[in-house]
Every structure is written in structure tokens, then in C-alpha cells.
Amino acid sequence: MEKDAKIYVAGHRGMVGSAIVRQLEKEGYTNIITRTHKELDLCRQDAVEEFFAKEKPDYVFLAAAKVGGIMANSEALADFMYDNMVLEMNVIHEAWKNGCKKLMFLGSSCIYPRMAPQPMKESCLLTSELEKTNEAYALAKISGLKYCEFLNRQYGTDYISVMPTNLYGPNDNYHPEHSHVLPALIRRFHEAKEAGLKEVTCWGTGTPLREFLYVDDLADACVYLMNHYSGNETVNLGTGKELTIKELTELVAKVVGYEGEIKWDSTKPDGTPRKLLDVSKLEGLGWKYKTELEEGIRLTYDDFLHNPMRAER
Numbered sequence: 001m002e003k004d005a006k007i008y009v010a011g012h013r014g015m016v017g018s019a020i021v022r023q024l025e026k027e028g029y030t031n032i033i034t035r036t037h038k039e040l041d042l043c044r045q046d047a048v049e050e051f052f053a054k055e056k057p058d059y060v061f062l063a064a065a066k067v068g069g070i071m072a073n074s075e076a077l078a079d080f081m082y083d084n085m086v087l088e089m090n091v092i093h094e095a096w097k098n099g100c101k102k103l104m105f106l107g108s109s110c111i112y113p114r115m116a117p118q119p120m121k122e123s124c125l126l127t128s129e130l131e132k133t134n135e136a137y138a139l140a141k142i143s144g145l146k147y148c149e150f151l152n153r154q155y156g157t158d159y160i161s162v163m164p165t166n167l168y169g170p171n172d173n174y175h176p177e178h179s180h181v182l183p184a185l186i187r188r189f190h191e192a193k194e195a196g197l198k199e200v201t202c203w204g205t206g207t208p209l210r211e212f213l214y215v216d217d218l219a220d221a222c223v224y225l226m227n228h229y230s231g232n233e234t235v236n237l238g239t240g241k242e243l244t245i246k247e248l249t250e251l252v253a254k255v256v257g258y259e260g261e262i263k264w265d266s267t268k269p270d271g272t273p274r275k276l277l278d279v280s281k282l283e284g285l286g287w288k289y290k291t292e293l294e295e296g297i298r299l300t301y302d303d304f305l306h307n308p309m310r311a312e313r
């Protein structure tokens with residue numbers, strides 16, 4: 001990407017989009033364009049057509065999506081499918097119609113089969129059944145990555161997709177029921193510490209395994225791959241390291257300074273039992289994560305305490 005090229009970051013007020021804008025600014029890109037959800041509803045085809053016809057961005061990072069944790073996903077399957085499918089099709093299609101040189105589509109590691117061999121390689125896509133708690137979201141994300149691939153194959157575009165593992169960091173969503181596990185734990189342990197509670201209850205059994213990538217590392221990888229990768233196959237973005245949810249709760253409690261007991265509510269869903277990305281393709285392209293989990297949680301807790309824009313989407 002040329003430093004003065006017009007770059008549209010969709011979803012710039014979200015956790016990922018805001019980190020991509022920070023990274024682009026840090027690397028000296030000078031012509032970044034953004035629109036809030038209120039200014040431009042990406043599910044509205046007419047509005048998206050008008051925006052792209054007027055602005056004609058050279059490059060697009062598609063980091064806008066309807067996003068949520070395990071409960072939000074499983075309770076609103078229809079909404080997660082419709083909003084994400086329509087939004088992706090509108091943005092990718094209008095980018096192509098208006099001559100966008102390169103687009104990056106952000107998916108998620110939940111696109112891979114529930115029982116995929118671990119760690120999961122890019123090639124295991126569509127080899128067996130999806131996890132039910134996020135099936136709708138995964139199908140929408142698979143459609144987005146396939147639409148990029150099909151545009152490349154039919155029209156010779158250079159549209160790429162990346163599949164991040166579970167992310168966390170500044171500007172995350174701290175809604176008590178709708179958020180992902182890491183922000184949920186930060187908030188729960190912080191509030192328990194403040195209230196002097198002797199015990200807190202977390203969801204599921206604590207046995208599922210997850211991998212976590214700090215969002216500023218993710219943004220660094222996105223800008224790096226936009227400049228160094230072309231291809232139809234997606235690229236996994238992760239650390240290649242995992243821990244159990246129980247181990248994660250202990251780590252977050254330590255960082256937050258909560259010393260009470262941790263209990264488990266097994267009526268809440270565990271989701272997929274294990275979700276570890278194979279990051280050998282990413283590392284082969286010359287990129288590796290920098291922020292270790294404990295350090296990332298410290299940075300995120302600091303943001304939780306001091307960011308006046310803290311969201312509860």
C-alpha cells in the first residue's frame with residue numbers, strides 16, 4: 001500500500017478496526033477514511049453503493065461485523081447470519097465494482113469444523129460439521145471468504161482473507177452476557193474485588209481450550225499481510241499457544257487482584273472443546289506475535305480501568 005493511498009477501515013470504532021487505524025497511523029499512512037455505524041449502515045445496500053461510488057477507496061480492511069461471545073451468538077443465530085452475510089456482500093461487492101485494488105476480509109477461527117484435527121490448518125475448512133453455538137456466524141464468515149476467493153478466480157482481483165483466533169485488548173466489549181470470555185472475566189473479577197465478594201461463578205466447565213491474540217499484534221499482522229500476501233487460501237492469525245478456560249480465569253484473577261473462589265455454572269455452554277490455530281503459514285510469511293498473554297491482560301485491564309469510551313455493545 002502506498003503511504004498516501006486512500007484506505008477505508010470498516011468498523012473503526014470496534015476493537016479490531018480501532019487497532020488497525022492505530023497501526024496504519026503508526027506506519028505513516030496518511031489517507032485513512034472511516035464512517036461510524038450511524039453515518040453508514042453497511043447492511044443497507046443503497047447506502048454502501050453510494051459511499052463506494054463517491055469515495056472509491058484504493059484499499060479496504062473489512063473489520064465491521066456483528067460480533068459477540070458464545071451466548072450472543074447462540075441466542076441470535078438468525079441475526080448473526082443475516083447481518084454478517086448482508087454486510088460482507090455489500091462491502092466486498094461494492095469495493096470490487098468501484099475498483100478497490102486490494103481488500104482484507106476478517107473472518108474468525110470458528111469457521112473451522114468443531115472436531116477439526118488440532119492445531120487447525122487452513123486446509124481443514126469445510127471438511128466436517130461446524131460448532132452449533134456459532135454455526136450462523138461461521139457460515140456467514142465462510143461465505144465472505146469464499147466471495148473474495150471467487151472474485152479473484154473470476155475477475156482476477158487481489159482480495160485476501162485472514163482468520164484470527166480469539167482476540168482481546170483495548171476497546172473490547174464488556175457486556176456481562178454478550179461479550180467474549182476475556183473481557184467478561186476482567187469485568188467480573190474487578191467488580192467482585194471492588195465488592196469484596198468471596199466467590200464468583202464462570203460459565204461452563206472450565207475445560208475448553210482457547211488461544212488468545214492481543215489486538216495490537218493482530219493489527220500489525222493485518223497491515224503486514226496486506227503488504228506481503230496474495231492468495232485465495234485464508235491465513236490463520238494466532239499465537240499457536242493455548243490454555244484451558246480454568247487456567248485463563250486464574251490468570252485474569254491474578255492480574256486483577258481478585259483472591260476469592262471461582263465456581264462453575266455447567267448449565268452454560270462450553271462451545272467447541274478445543275480451538276488452536278496452526279500458524280505455520282503465518283510464520284512462513286515472516287510474522288510472529290509479540291505480546292504474551294499475561295502482559296496483554298495487564299494492558300487490557302489498564303484500558304478497562306481508564307478508557308472512558310468503554311463499550312457494552
Ligand SMILES: NC(=O)C1=CN([C@@H]2O[C@H](COP(=O)(O)OP(=O)(O)OC[C@H]3O[C@@H](n4cnc5c(N)ncnc54)[C@H](OP(=O)(O)O)[C@@H]3O)[C@@H](O)[C@H]2O)C=CC1
Nearest residue numbers: 011013014015016037041042043064065067108164166167
Ligand atoms: N473479537 C474477537 O475475539 C474476534 C473478532 N474477529 C473479527 O474481527 C472483526 C472485528 O471484530 P471486533 O472488533 O471484535 O468487533 P466489535 O464489535 O468491537 O467491532 C465491530 C464494529 O463493526 C461495526 N458494525 C457492526 N455492524 C455494522 C453495520 N451494519 N454498519 C456499520 N458498522 C457496523 C460496529 O459498530 P457498532 O458497535 O456501532 O454497531 C463496530 O464498530 C470481525 O469481523 C470479527 O469477526 C475474529 C476473531 C475473533
Ligand SMILES: C[C@H]1O[C@H](OP(=O)(O)OP(=O)(O)OC[C@H]2O[C@@H](n3cnc4c(=O)[nH]c(N)nc43)[C@H](O)[C@@H]2O)[C@@H](O)[C@@H](O)C1=O
Nearest residue numbers: 068069070108110134179180181184202203204269270271
Ligand atoms: C471469537 C469466538 O467467540 C465465540 O466462541 P467462543 O470461543 O466459544 O467464545 P467465548 O469467548 O464467548 O467463550 C469461550 C469459553 O469461555 C467460557 N466462559 C466462561 N465464563 C465466560 C463468561 O463469563 N463469558 C463468556 N463469553 N464465556 C465464558 C465459555 O463457556 C466458553 O467455553 C463465538 O462467538 C465465535 O463465533 C468466535 O468467533
